[in-house]
Amino acid sequence: MIVLKLGGSVITDKDRAETLDGEALDRAADAVAEALADPEGSLAEGLVVVHGGGSFGHHNASEHGVSTTAGTRDPTAVQEIHGAMTTLNAFVRSRLLERDVPAVPVHPFSAGHRDADGELHLPTGQIATLLEEGFVPVLHGDVIAHAGTGATIVSGDELVAELARTLGADRVGLCSTVPGVLDADDRVVERIDSYETVADVLGESESTDVTGGMAAKVRALLELEANASIFGLAALEDFLAGETAGTTIE
Numbered sequence: 001m002i003v004l005k006l007g008g009s010v011i012t013d014k015d016r017a018e019t020l021d022g023e024a025l026d027r028a029a030d031a032v033a034e035a036l037a038d039p040e041g042s043l044a045e046g047l048v049v050v051h052g053g054g055s056f057g058h059h060n061a062s063e064h065g066v067s068t069t070a071g072t073r074d075p076t077a078v079q080e081i082h083g084a085m086t087t088l089n090a091f092v093r094s095r096l097l098e099r100d101v102p103a104v105p106v107h108p109f110s111a112g113h114r115d116a117d118g119e120l121h122l123p124t125g126q127i128a129t130l131l132e133e134g135f136v137p138v139l140h141g142d143v144i145a146h147a148g149t150g151a152t153i154v155s156g157d158e159l160v161a162e163l164a165r166t167l168g169a170d171r172v173g174l175c176s177t178v179p180g181v182l183d184a185d186d187r188v189v190e191r192i193d194s195y196e197t198v199a200d201v202l203g204e205s206e207s208t209d210v211t212g213g214m215a216a217k218v219r220a221l222l223e224l225e226a227n228a229s230i231f232g233l234a235a236l237e238d239f240l241a242g243e244t245a246g247t248t249i250e
Contacts, residue, residue, distance in 0.1 A: 001045040001131070002240070003169045003226075004032075005160045007176045008054025008141065010233055011092065017059040018084060025095050027233055028175065033099035035240035036136070042242040045170070046131040048163055049103070051092050052156040053141040056084040061143070061153050068158070069118065071149030078151050081143040082109050089140045096136065104135045108142040108154050116147040120158055124166045131167075139163070161220040164228075172228040173239045174217055179232040180246030181218060192249045195219055221249040 006028055013019040035043050053061070061067065064077035072078065089105055096103035112122035130137045141156040157174070164172045180188035184201050192198055195218060202215040214230075221228040231239055231246025239245040 001047070001167060001169050002043060002171045002173065003048045003050065003160050003163050003167070004172075004240075005156050005174045006049065006051040006092070007174065008052025008056070008058065008088075008156070009177045010054075010175055011051060012054030012056060012088070014055045014058065016055055018056050018087070020088070020091055024233060025092065028236060029092075029095040029099050029101070031236040031240055032096060032136075033101050034237065036101055042171070042240060047136050048127060048131070048167065048169075049092070049096075049136060049138045050156045050159045050163070051088065051138070051140050053085060054088065056088040057081060057141050057153075060084045066143065066151070066153055068153045068155060071146050071152045073150035078109075078143050081153070082107075085140050085142050089138060092140075093138050096138070102135045103138045104130060106130075106137045106139045108139060108144055108159060112144055112154065114144060114146040114149075114152060114154070118146070118149075118152075120144075120154060120162055122154075122159070122162050122166070124163065127163065128167060155216070157217050157220050161224060164224050164226045169224075169226045171239075171242075172221065172224060172226050173236075173245070174221070174228070174230045175233055175236050175239075176214075176217075176230055176246075177232065178230075179235065180230050181214065181249075189247050192218060192222070192247060195222060218249060 011025045060081045093103040127137045144154040146152040228249040235245035
């Protein structure tokens with residue numbers, strides 16, 4: 001079973017508020033549909049899709065000063081962030097449904113919460129059942145209830161890590177705007193087995209991002225038992241076919 005994240009900066013124009021990159025989303029949807037069409041392929045045991053916020057979620061969260069740790073008790077802020085993400089989620093699902101991918105929504109705001117220590121709690125019984133019934137659950141970065149803090153952001157990367165652990169994913173893929181984790185000379189690092197080996201080349205995202213950028217992605221993936229990869233959109237078909245793509249993290 002595979003958990004695939006489509007980065008928000010891949011499927012949206014992250015520097016323009018609430019702007020979809022329709023061409024990139026179509027390419028991603030084509031790749032998913034093609035992989036699912038093979039009954040004996042790498043997706044035979046199911047696929048969960050998670051997408052980031054891009055110019056939809058990140059823009060609204062930044063406007064209201066909300067992050068994974070900084071919360072809000074303003075219902076307007078919650079509605080605007082969550083509303084933007086459900087809009088993007090509808091775009092993603094519509095592209096998949098047009099290609100006969102049985103995509104269905106799972107909204108983290110209505111499913112999970114953080115406790116007072118900030119730990120994410122996301123029940124996955126619904127998602128496991130949807131997989132068993134042949135659906136492709138599509139989750140997204142979202143605003144989420146946070147004990148003692150009001151509501152904070154749950155990132156797509158956090159969701160990927162939680163889903164991989166609780167659902168027992170075999171492989172995890174993060175489709176990004178870069179072909180993998182890049183070294184100081186902009187070459188793809190083929191394999192990462194410890195954070196220290198790449199700490200000096202990992203920086204923050206250049207676009208508005210309230211969830212930590214590449215450094216946070218690598219840290220989260222290193223903690224997983226499942227094989228993980230970070231790759232660009234051009235390598236999505238290879239990843240879904242079970243081939244090596246981008247940077248392997250183990």
